[in-house]
Amino acid sequence: MSKKPSIPKGTRDFNPEEVSRRNYIFNVIKETFSLYGFQPIETPSFENSETLMGKYGEEGDRLIFKILNSGDYLSKVDEKLYLEKDSNKITSTISEKALRYDLTVPFARYVVQHQNEITFPFKRYQIQPVWRADRPQKGRFREFFQCDADVVGSTSLWQEVEFVQLYDAVFSKLGLKGVTIKINNRKILSGIAETIGAEDKLIDFTVALDKLDKIGEEGVKKEMREKGISEDALQKLQPLFSFDGNNIEKINSLKGLLLSSQLGMHGVEELEFITNNIETLGLQTASMQIDVTLARGLNYYTGAIFEVSAPAEVNMGSIGGGGRYDDLTGIFGLKDMSGVGISFGLDRIYLVLEELNLFPKTVSENSKALFINFGEIEALYAMQAITKLRKIGIKAELYPDATKMGKQMGYADKRNIPFTILAGKKEMESQTYTLKNMKSGEQQEVSLAALQQVLKAEN
Amino acid sequence: MSKKPSIPKGTRDFNPEEVSRRNYIFNVIKETFSLYGFQPIETPSFENSETLMGKYGEEGDRLIFKILNSGDYLSKVDEKLYLEKDSNKITSTISEKALRYDLTVPFARYVVQHQNEITFPFKRYQIQPVWRADRPQKGRFREFFQCDADVVGSTSLWQEVEFVQLYDAVFSKLGLKGVTIKINNRKILSGIAETIGAEDKLIDFTVALDKLDKIGEEGVKKEMREKGISEDALQKLQPLFSFDGNNIEKINSLKGLLLSSQLGMHGVEELEFITNNIETLGLQTASMQIDVTLARGLNYYTGAIFEVSAPAEVNMGSIGGGGRYDDLTGIFGLKDMSGVGISFGLDRIYLVLEELNLFPKTVSENSKALFINFGEIEALYAMQAITKLRKIGIKAELYPDATKMGKQMGYADKRNIPFTILAGKKEMESQTYTLKNMKSGEQQEVSLAALQQVLKAEN
Numbered sequence: 001m002s003k004k005p006s007i008p009k010g011t012r013d014f015n016p017e018e019v020s021r022r023n024y025i026f027n028v029i030k031e032t033f034s035l036y037g038f039q040p041i042e043t044p045s046f047e048n049s050e051t052l053m054g055k056y057g058e059e060g061d062r063l064i065f066k067i068l069n070s071g072d073y074l075s076k077v078d079e080k081l082y083l084e085k086d087s088n089k090i091t092s093t094i095s096e097k098a099l100r101y102d103l104t105v106p107f108a109r110y111v112v113q114h115q116n117e118i119t120f121p122f123k124r125y126q127i128q129p130v131w132r133a134d135r136p137q138k139g140r141f142r143e144f145f146q147c148d149a150d151v152v153g154s155t156s157l158w159q160e161v162e163f164v165q166l167y168d169a170v171f172s173k174l175g176l177k178g179v180t181i182k183i184n185n186r187k188i189l190s191g192i193a194e195t196i197g198a199e200d201k202l203i204d205f206t207v208a209l210d211k212l213d214k215i216g217e218e219g220v221k222k223e224m225r226e227k228g229i230s231e232d233a234l235q236k237l238q239p240l241f242s243f244d245g246n247n248i249e250k251i252n253s254l255k256g257l258l259l260s261s262q263l264g265m266h267g268v269e270e271l272e273f274i275t276n277n278i279e280t281l282g283l284q285t286a287s288m289q290i291d292v293t294l295a296r297g298l299n300y301y302t303g304a305i306f307e308v309s310a311p312a313e314v315n316m317g318s319i320g321g322g323g324r325y326d327d328l329t330g331i332f333g334l335k336d337m338s339g340v341g342i343s344f345g346l347d348r349i350y351l352v353l354e355e356l357n358l359f360p361k362t363v364s365e366n367s368k369a370l371f372i373n374f375g376e377i378e379a380l381y382a383m384q385a386i387t388k389l390r391k392i393g394i395k396a397e398l399y400p401d402a403t404k405m406g407k408q409m410g411y412a413d414k415r416n417i418p419f420t421i422l423a424g425k426k427e428m429e430s431q432t433y434t435l436k437n438m439k440s441g442e443q444q445e446v447s448l449a450a451l452q453q454v455l456k457a458e459n
Numbered sequence: 460m461s462k463k464p465s466i467p468k469g470t471r472d473f474n475p476e477e478v479s480r481r482n483y484i485f486n487v488i489k490e491t492f493s494l495y496g497f498q499p500i501e502t503p504s505f506e507n508s509e510t511l512m513g514k515y516g517e518e519g520d521r522l523i524f525k526i527l528n529s530g531d532y533l534s535k536v537d538e539k540l541y542l543e544k545d546s547n548k549i550t551s552t553i554s555e556k557a558l559r560y561d562l563t564v565p566f567a568r569y570v571v572q573h574q575n576e577i578t579f580p581f582k583r584y585q586i587q588p589v590w591r592a593d594r595p596q597k598g599r600f601r602e603f604f605q606c607d608a609d610v611v612g613s614t615s616l617w618q619e620v621e622f623v624q625l626y627d628a629v630f631s632k633l634g635l636k637g638v639t640i641k642i643n644n645r646k647i648l649s650g651i652a653e654t655i656g657a658e659d660k661l662i663d664f665t666v667a668l669d670k671l672d673k674i675g676e677e678g679v680k681k682e683m684r685e686k687g688i689s690e691d692a693l694q695k696l697q698p699l700f701s702f703d704g705n706n707i708e709k710i711n712s713l714k715g716l717l718l719s720s721q722l723g724m725h726g727v728e729e730l731e732f733i734t735n736n737i738e739t740l741g742l743q744t745a746s747m748q749i750d751v752t753l754a755r756g757l758n759y760y761t762g763a764i765f766e767v768s769a770p771a772e773v774n775m776g777s778i779g780g781g782g783r784y785d786d787l788t789g790i791f792g793l794k795d796m797s798g799v800g801i802s803f804g805l806d807r808i809y810l811v812l813e814e815l816n817l818f819p820k821t822v823s824e825n826s827k828a829l830f831i832n833f834g835e836i837e838a839l840y841a842m843q844a845i846t847k848l849r850k851i852g853i854k855a856e857l858y859p860d861a862t863k864m865g866k867q868m869g870y871a872d873k874r875n876i877p878f879t880i881l882a883g884k885k886e887m888e889s890q891t892y893t894l895k896n897m898k899s900g901e902q903q904e905v906s907l908a909a910l911q912q913v914l915k916a917e918n
Contacts, residue, residue, distance in 0.1 A: 037856030397496030400615030
């Protein structure tokens with residue numbers, strides 16, 4: 001084989017630095033999930049196809065990766081079906097398993113399957129890869145990690161409050177100041193649609209409203225008119241176009257607007273509960289902002305809707321999102337299980353931290369010191385020191401071959417190892433080690449005890 | 460849907476306790492890999508089929524999970540081929556990708572693909588799931604994690620020495636004392652075959668020798684005779700059947716046996732280097748044992764062969780293994796890259812730690828304290844304390860609903876949360892919290908500062 005090997009499009013190799021940086025983000029998220037009482041579960045990478053199919057709409061079904069059955073899979077296709085040569089029809093006969101498309105459906109399946117072992121309300125987090133046969137493009141991959149936390153089994157709004165705090169805690173720990181946690185409520189959107197007499201046009205109406213940022217008031221009104229929303233209705237909507245002020249002012253405007261809609265007022269009360277309590281409890285570096293144009297996940301969210309935006313100076317869009325869904329497990333036959341959850345967008349958070357230079361220097365799992373190899377006897381002397389250093393948690397290694405010193409030094413340089421240690425005949429006689437700082441070039445001859453101290457201090 | 464959902468056979472859900480325990484093992488292994496200078500990489504879950512197919516033998520090809528192409532995949536199958544209805548022949552046309560079968564071939568692919576970015580010798584570790592369409596049985600799964608460390612680009616035997624130390628370090632940290640690191644060398648096996656004039660029967664010969672434990676000397680001889688190994692050869696083998704004593708004595712016996720085989724003597728010298736240096740450097744709780752019957756991975760190992768056995772009191776067999784392979788990357792066109800690596804068997808290590816009760820109690824990511832919910836105002840008072848506790852790293856949570864106290868207490872019990880905290884009107888007035896130890900039943904009314912101290916101490 002002479003062609004250089006490659007990987008499937010939309011997938012990625014991660015080198016040591018990338019893995020370390022990704023793990024840094026994962027660890028901050030995990031620790032915070034855990035601090036908030038969430039516990040980890042893991043589900044298999046592939047599920048029975050029937051668990052996944054039909055849960056994400058027609059487009060979703062198409063994007064699910066299917067696994068071919070093993071053995072002589074074609075022998076199970078009956079002759080008549082086979083001769084049709086219709087990929088769609090044959091798939092379910094030759095493929096029984098499919099790769100996880102998200103973490104929510106497997107979580108719902110887990111809850112129903114293990115309902116008798118679970119103590120509700122169940123607070124779980126899950127950080128695993130998912131796969132989508134999407135067209136790969138910048139920032140969109142066929143394999144990527146999702147980081148989800150959900151509570152299932154309680155309708156308490158304290159959970160929404162805690163999720164706002166959790167977002168703030170994670171981004172504060174990551175040093176990413178100034179994120180905006182946008183919040184809305186499905187009931188408010190429904191209430192507005194009801195108030196203006198456009199219940200049947202909820203999706204059209206919210207799709208248009210969602211573009212306020214991009215196309216402005218006139219653009220939105222134009223689109224709404226095209227979708228058949230009346231002038232009278234647009235009149236009633238007017239307050240939304242000048243929807244300014246702080247959260248409390250916004251809540252007051254909404255109360256005026258939604259007076260006649262019970263559902264809408266319900267949504268406003270929920271927002272108010274969350275807003276007031278967050279106000280009292282305080283956030284560290286993020287801010288929470290009511291945004292009635294926020295309309296993600298309208299096919300499943302029934303209450304709160306969250307979306308987190310990166311600070312304005314990076315052009316990244318959403319780095320997290322979530323919401324409340326009243327019937328998480330109904331698809332698997334377990335009714336009346338309200339769920340609420342959030343998700344972190346790992347890949348985008350990574351790009352933001354990179355752009356803003358926020359990764360700590362110590363993230364990399366690099367060795368502290370490389371011992372230069374001068375031959376078998378000297379190497380054993382080095383290995384004795386290395387063995388002791390490792391026992392006290394100092395990352396050290398021996399260059400495996402006794403090659404030219406320049407090559408060994410070059411290796412330390414390229415790997416960004418901060419210290420090299422030279423121990424030849426002279427050092428062996430005096431039971432010392434020559435420690436070289438690779439940045440300053442400075443050298444000192446020290447005892448093993450001193451070596452331990454210097455390297456420990458550098459940790 | 461009324462049927463309870465399930466997962467594909469051979470796969471597993473992991474509950475919070477299992478995930479925490481698995482992560483505990485992963486973390487010990489990762490930390491130790493890192494301490495020894497290994498750096499993490501990650502590769503995609505699926506590779507192009509051509510990367511994997513043909514690398515694991517015919518049986519391996521059969522066990523690789525193939526992913527069905529997206530869209531109208533049948534349209535690309537030409538009519539003649541289609542009418543043959545031969546699963547084997549059609550597979551490569553309707554499936555271009557396949558799930559990772561192990562971590563070694565993707566690593567080799569990675570090294571070749573990124574050879575210009577890599578500084579050699581390259582010490583990498585990789586901990587990721589692999590998939591095999593094997594018949595599931597006790598302890599054998601279709602999805603399981605592999606934990607591999609390999610060095611590529613150096614033939615230095617110091618690496619073998621370090622891998623022995625690394626095994627010892629990991630199992631010592633896990634508290635698993637008394638594991639045996641068995642070591643052999645492919646060259647010794649080849650040398651023995653050469654010495655007895657049975658070079659062409661290396662595999663038959665080693666397969667029989669490998670059974671010495673189970674079927675005894677006479678059984679092995681009988682099998683060797685059946686495979687056509689002469690009486691004269693068996694005579695020469697006699698020392699192997701009474702192959703006793705410590706490693707140094709074994710090396711001396713081997714030197715006698717292999718005197719006439721240059722290759723065999725080479726293998727003995729390698730073993731001697733490793734043995735002597737391990738002797739000098741010392742091991743913590745494991746022992747290293749030369750075992751000439753060890754014959755795993757003969758199709759690829761060319762030098763050292765490792766296998767780790769759990770302590771005799773648990774009947775588990777191998778919990779790790781590895782070896783040296785002289786031509787890791789040749790399959791992808793990069794010649795002369797010697798590699799050596801080891802692997803940890805996570806699932807078996809888990810079972811051993813469980814059986815010997817070696818998991819630390821603190822492994823679980825459980826909350827320290829549950830605040831009882833007495834209603835909206837009290838809950839806010841509780842949330843103020845919780846917010847502060849979390850800021851200093853104490854895992855605490857609020858029961859989300861103001862239901863009956865018995866139910867809330869029951870929840871703390873079932874989740875094994877060690878403390879509950881009651882804060883009602885009385886406590887709010889005195890700015891205190893009633894802390895209840897769920898084991899002893901003891902209660903005390905304390906300030907927030909005292910609460911922080913007590914819970915911090917329990918961490």
